Amino acid sequence: MRKNVLLDQAHAILKELITKEDIIVDATMGNGHDTLFLSSIAKEVYAFDIQEQALLKTKEKVGHLSHVHLILDSFEHIFDHVTDYRGVIFNLGYLPQGDPSITTLHDVTIRTLNMILPRLKKEGFIQIVVYPGHPEGMIESTAIQTWLNTLNPHHYQITITSFHHQENLPPYLIMIYKTKDEG
Numbered sequence: 001m002r003k004n005v006l007l008d009q010a011h012a013i014l015k016e017l018i019t020k021e022d023i024i025v026d027a028t029m030g031n032g033h034d035t036l037f038l039s040s041i042a043k044e045v046y047a048f049d050i051q052e053q054a055l056l057k058t059k060e061k062v063g064h065l066s067h068v069h070l071i072l073d074s075f076e077h078i079f080d081h082v083t084d085y086r087g088v089i090f091n092l093g094y095l096p097q098g099d100p101s102i103t104t105l106h107d108v109t110i111r112t113l114n115m116i117l118p119r120l121k122k123e124g125f126i127q128i129v130v131y132p133g134h135p136e137g138m139i140e141s142t143a144i145q146t147w148l149n150t151l152n153p154h155h156y157q158i159t160i161t162s163f164h165h166q167e168n169l170p171p172y173l174i175m176i177y178k179t180k181d182e183g
C-alpha cells in the first residue's frame with residue numbers, strides 16, 4: 001500500500017469512470033502525478049497551473065505525449081482553452097515542496113466550480129481533494145461545503161470520503177456526479 005490512501009482512492013475512482021473517449025481537465029497540475037495518471041486512461045487531458053515550476057515538473061513526466069496539453073494559466077480561465085469535457089479534477093492547496101503562500105483561493109475556486117458545473121454533461125463529474133489543514137484551505141473547505149449544499153440533489157449525487165480518527169484536519173475527497181441534465 002502506498003503512503004497516501006486517499007489519493008489512491010481518488011485515482012481508483014477515476015480509473016473506474018474514465019474511458020479512452022473522454023476529455024478530462026486537471027485543474028491543478030502541481031508536480032504532475034495526476035496529469036500523468038489521467039494521460040494513461042483518457043483520450044485528452046488539459047492540465048492547468050499558475051506556477052511555471054509546476055508546468056516544468058509536469059512536462060518532465062508528460063511532455064512527450066501529444067494528447068496532454070499543459071497550460072500555464074489559472075483554472076478560472078478554463079474556457080479560454082477547453083469547453084468540452086467529461087470531468088474536471090481539482091487537487092487543491094499548494095505545491096508540495098513549493099511555496100505554501102501560492103495556494104488555491106476559496107473565491108476563485110467557487111467561481112470556477114460555478115462556471116464548470118453547468119457545462120457538465122449527464123455522466124460528467126467533478127473530483128475535488130480538499131486540504132483543510134492550512135488556513136486558506138480551511139476557508140476553502142467551508143466555502144465548498146456551503147456551495148455543495150446549493151446543488152440540486154435530483155441532478156447531482158455527491159459523495160465525500162474522509163479519514164476516520166486522524167489528527168491535524170486531514171484532506172478529504174469529494175465526488176460530484178451529474179446524474180440528470182438540468183431543465
Ligand SMILES: C[S@@+](CC[C@H](N)C(=O)[O-])C[C@H]1O[C@@H](n2cnc3c(N)ncnc32)[C@H](O)[C@@H]1O
Binds near residue numbers: 030033074091095104
Ligand atoms: C496540491 S497541488 C496539485 C498536485 C497535483 N495535482 C499533483 O498531482 O502533483 C496544488 C496546485 O494548485 C496550483 N494552483 C493554485 N491556484 C491555482 C489556480 N487558480 N489555477 C491553477 N492552479 C492553481 C498550485 O500552484 C499547486 O501547484
